[in-house]
Amino acid sequence: MASGRPIQLFRNMTAKIAAIPMILTALVIFVGGTAWTVVYSFTNSKLLPRANFVGLDQYERLWNTNRWIVSIENLLIYGICMLVLSFIIGFVLAALMDQKIRFENTFRTIILYPFALSFIVTGLIWQWLLNPDFGVQNVVRGLGWVSFEFDPLNNSSIVIYGVLIAGLWQGTGLVMVLMLAGLRGIDQEIWKAARVDGIPMWKTYLYIVVPMLRPVFITSIVIIASGIVRVYDLVVAQTAGGPGISSEVPAKYVYDYMFQGQNLGQGFAASTMMLLAVAIVIIPWAYLEFGSRNRG
């Protein structure tokens, strides 16, 4: 058709225009905002941003601050445990339930409810459930185990695990539902074939099923990981960083320096470090994961 080309061209144009609002806002806000923060992290801004550059002073100070080191350690512990445990628990539960369950939609809704709650509410609920006088410790003692001790929120060496429990509660249901959906997609014949060949169940899972669940794993990682980096509300609601500074996290450090410590430069430096850390982990991985499909 003779008119095919101009129409195609016109469509391409409108397509570009249709995407512009989104790309523009993303560009201005994310790239612009991030760049601004990075630039001002090299200044000695206190209460207000001032373009008075002092080189790497803020970073030096940052890495000499105990609270920042504690924050990083906490984020590492929380992040690694969160990823590993939510995957293992989610997968094991999903494998146990890989069959038609009665009232399935309702079941999945209930499992997903924690994920639909704000971290603030989750933090408050678990602050209470982990309270030694009314929560888990008290219930277990009531069952007869009188010396049982479980008081993570008041013990600075394990408080981050108390936060982790709340995080796991919120996120594991999601991983489980995702994996359950993935398991459903696996052909019945594969199980039969594996059984005929006499392959043990765990081997079938490990070598055949898990590799097939790759897309589900990726979705889960992206969702869980983006929650880990941003962990802030949960800590604020559950422990407020305490006892002392033992459950501080980087996002809270940044926030406190920017708005309460009135030391903007320090806050910017800390948030730049966070950006850098995320970029170092995400960018190579993302290109390996998604980039190859692009060409393939």
Add this chain to the structure above:
Amino acid sequence: MARAVTTQRKVTNTVIAWGVGLLIFFPILWTILTSFKTEAQAISDPPLFLFFDWTLENYAIVQERSDYMRFLWNSVIIAGGSTVLGLVVAVPAAWSMAFVPSRRTKDVLLWMLSTKMLPAVGVLYPIYLIFIRLGLLDTRGGLVIVIMLINLPIIVWMLYTYFREIPGEILEAARMDGAGLREEILYVLTPMAVPGIASTLLLNFILAWNEAFWTLNLTAATSAPLTAFIASYSSPEGLFYAKLSAASTMAIAPILVLGWFSQKQLVRGLTFGAVK
């Protein structure tokens, strides 16, 4: 397709499944139950499960102390507004990515998604400055825009995956019949994508409803939503568990109810479209 198992295992598995489900649901249930107890009953030892004097006094006190309806209304406006605005911006973008892809479409999508992984604190201060300059601090309009922007990558991504499943030939046929671009998107594409759009809407609404980082930092008295309402109860009310539970229940009830009546969309939305 689920694995074939014996009836006996089926029963066992169903029992395990519901046991796990109840265990996960228990903290929420306990919070709701506690909100109907008196303060003394809330901390009684051993804990009271169902047999206590049900009372509404906590709700009355919470309502009297802080105007729940105002927070609720702010939440509805902010979450609803940002969802609608997000859809208006995202539908054309997702349409262009799904049906008129260019060589860079995948890159743009990937880059957009990666912004979702970045810590929000990185752009907090610039946005704070812009808000002051434009007089948007502590306004619902400002929050609508920010939360829309924060969730935009996810909306576009989800819509894109749904749109891609719609055969392009149908849109082409509509075009042959003389449908313009506006009609094509509004009357052909959108109706076919309704289930996907509904899930996207619900997910975005929940994300916006729960957004605490931005709402706590950019609002004060007039435009604070329910996240701020519940956060205000966390410290001073630390030892009044019945009231705290009432406030929590009031904050989460709308989501629980909404989710209950749209279970299918909720599951699909919360799993980011991974569960069909």
